Amino acid sequence: MSEPRSKIEVPSDPLAGHAATAYFWGHVAGSGDVSDDRIEVVTNDEASAQVLAAIAGGDLEHDTTTRDYAHDTSITRTEDEYTLSIGGDGGGSSENGDSGLLGRSGALGLPVDGRGNYRFGAFSNYDRELLRGLLEGCGTICFKSSSGTVGISFVHDDADLLEFAQDLIADCPVTAPVDDLSETSSGGYWFGVDDDAAPDFGTWLYENCEETGLFAPSRRRKLERSLEQAEAYDE
Incomplete structure (x- = not known):
């Protein structure tokens, strides 16, 4: 890993406007899932997974997966997969010690509306x-x-x-x-x-x-x- 986790600047509020939170929620929107009590985000880069964990806490699991290529399902590829789980049963908690899902009572306290659409206004800078x-x-x-x-x-x-x-x-x-x-x-x-x-x-x-x-x-x-x-x- 090229950047030790200790060098990642992290705000106390995971929803605050900040470079780290913008990067984290971009990953969550791109390859993650948010429910009332759990966030899961998947990446095939170990260093990036460690960075996401440094930003939001949670537990990391490593696996190898084979999936269809998005543009052509006749082609498959096998790759490492790192899953960061936050909240839920055994899913860890945020590193700042807040209870609940990143200190929120549910998904509606996160940048997600009632239809599951992301609200990124806080990260506009x-x-x-x-x-x-x-x-x-x-x-x-x-x-x-x-x-x-x-x-x-x-x-x-x-x-x-x-x-x-x-x-x-x-x-x-x-x-x-x-x-x-x-x-x-x-x-x-x-x-x-x-x-x-x-x-x-x-x-x-x-x-x-x-x-x-x-x-x-x-x-x-x-x-x-x-x-x-x-x-x-x-x-």
Whole structure:
């Protein structure tokens, strides 16, 4: 792990506007689940899982899973999976010692409305960390060998969440056009960042991330490798 947990700056309130909470809730929205008494968030990067645990407490479990590739269910992949559980029976509690789910009585005390939609207003000053959490939770980075370009896309069952991610990208300081939402073969939705804009967008997304430690090293390495492959392809 490149960033020790002790270096992660964490606010006392898990809902306060802060880079760490924005990153955490981006992950939860991208690959997690919130109920009245429990939060579960899944990542395949051990270092990122440790960071999420440092932010919100809880218990980590490691497993290996095989799942269908989101864009093509005929392809499967096997990978490590780290599940952070907060609240519930044996699910741990927040590190600041509050009782209940992150010190709240239920899911409605968290940034989730009655229909299960996320409310991210408190994190509006930390769009980059929120987007990074979303990408690491439900996004992909790859090198497209057929075109020699870098591909960045977001995949989720919740179309509203993906439209919110599109809005965040539209407001970021890098010009990064995105595709309209399309359906996946598994029944969800996805969109991609324009290939020409993907290098600048990805570079901005991970710029200076080591200063906070709020990133998945494996995902950043994937971006760096993809950028190097694209540069070599152009040569």
